[in-house]
Amino acid sequence: MSEQAKKVELIECPIVLNYNFSAGRAPTQFLRGMKQGKLIGQRSPLTGKVIAPPRGACPESGLPTTEEVPLPDTATVITFTIVHLPIPTSALEPPFIVANLVLDGSDQTFIHLVSGCANEDVKIGMRVKAKWKDQSEWDYSMDNIAYFEPTGEPPVDIEALKASRLEEAKRFLKAKAETK
Amino acid sequence: MREVAIIAYAQTPLVRDCGAKNDVELVMEVVNAVKHQVGFTNQDLDFFCSGSCDYLGGSAFAFVNALDALGAVPPINESHVEMDAAWALYEAWLKIQTGHANTALVYGFGKCSQGDLPDVLTLQLDPYYTQPLWPDSISLAALQARALLDAGKITEEDMARVVQKSRRNAKSKPGTQLKGDYTIEQLLAEPKLVSPLRKHDCPPVTDGASAVILATREVAEKFHKRNAYITGIDHRIEAHQLGSRNLIDSMSTRIAGEAAGVAKGKVDIAELHTPFSYQELLVKQALGLGDDTVINASGGPLAGNIMMSAGLSNFGEVAMRIIKGEANRGVAHATSGPCLQQNLVAVLEGK
DSSP, X not given: OOTTTOOOOOOOOOOOOOOOOOXXXXXXXXXXXXXXXXXXXXXXXXXXXXXXXXXXXXXXXXXXXOEXXXXXXXXXXXXXXXXXXXXXXXXXXXXXXXXXXXETTOSSOEEEEEOSSOGGGOOTTOEEEEEEOXXXXXXXXXXXXXXXXXXXXXXXXXXXXXXXXXXXXXXXXXXXXXXX | OOOEEEEEEEEOOOBSOOTTOOHHHHHHHHHHHHHHHHTOOGGGOSEEEEEOOHHHHTOTTHHHHGGGGTOOSSOOOEEEESSOHHHHHHHHHHHHHTTSOSEEEEEEEEEGGGSOHHHHGGGGSOTTTTGGGXXXXXXXXXXXXXXXXXXXXXXXXXXXXXXXXXXXXXXXXXXXXXXXXXXXXHHHXXXXXXXXXXXXXXXXXXXXXXXXXXXXXXXXTTTOSSOEEEEEEEEEEOOSSGGGSOTXXXXXXXXXXXXXXXXXXXXXXXEOOOSSHHHHHHHHHHTTOOTTSEEOTTOOGGGOOBTTTHHHHHHHHHHHHHHTTSOSEEEEEEEESTTSOEEEEEEEEEO
């Protein structure tokens, strides 16, 4: 093919931009907790619900969350998927489980890995606990938890869990109103 | 045409670096402030629209995360533009015109301190011929300023006068970033940053957010005796390739200004989104504004320039002055792209 007939199919235009990222006030508090192996949620002033990990706002009301709520590292599987594709940035061998979890005492789910059992044994409602990495590896990161593993407790009914959490939020708001 | 007024406006302080606050925390401040001004909850708002750019903070889908600040439970009717939020206001205004909404909340935000802003803005250029050369936003503005000086359209002294006025006006607005009293001699004695621009001819890097609430006349009349109505609005864009444009003119501003009806009456005030000093002179001329129009009483973008919200803020600044009775008729202007590529012009009138 003559030079003229050749199509230009590739040009290289490397782009490098450096950013000083700041997580935000609320995520900073949460990540500081993670560095010490603690999970700290924040409570919505309007709904009484506990958000973990927090982003700074109650997504239901758009109001700032400030009250910190220490949370245990146990959780319930709300839903999950078995991933058969490798993640380019992860050393994880597929198939592995990505789950939507809710920490005990919290009202908002988050995504993390579930392992420590056969993939086939993971069920909705399964009780799990954080498998922390060695303390020497802890950073300001969700990654300090390698994955969540089954506790062996009996599974939880999700609808019943949701209902009990709503009751808990109502109780909190009632108690708050009474102290005022 | 439905009559649409701006009934509430809030802006964060204009700061070089807002520290640990993230986008959600910035937006929350202004969104809750405008709702509070008119006692609105989300149930009173038919539409939400925002303007932002993920490149500024370097985090993908920052505008989606920012929804946490709105309280989108139960779900809300929302849209976003990857532009200054003045264009989000335009979308909201259209939504009201079509009868799909009577009220709308519009907000814009930019945490510009996280990256090297002049370089980040290079990414808005044509990716084949221009962007790989990495001309930053200040250098491109300098090309335009040089062309204007060379054509005899402006002088360096004219540019210094714009800066002097901005710094002086900014003293009377709380929360402005750069303010003070300077003589023309002082300003002209400063060294050049990117010739012919001195540092003070360029906008500061600013973190912040702003928000306004739009409402139809029926709703607006419940809140203010006198309201600021948008009586004309238009926006135009010029060619992407800088080489195709006449840089010593702002045709897009002129056409948008004519379509918005700027010349149909006396213009008391104008808030122009002219981040570089020389641009105020160019836009003023393109809009046909005379010396009886008070331009950038807020200090304008030279006193603090929140990317993606500075244009929207101009609507708020003009509207609040009209509501207070300080002006009857004003112009709000917003720009986007390198060297005033795209311009939006609106006329606001007190009724």
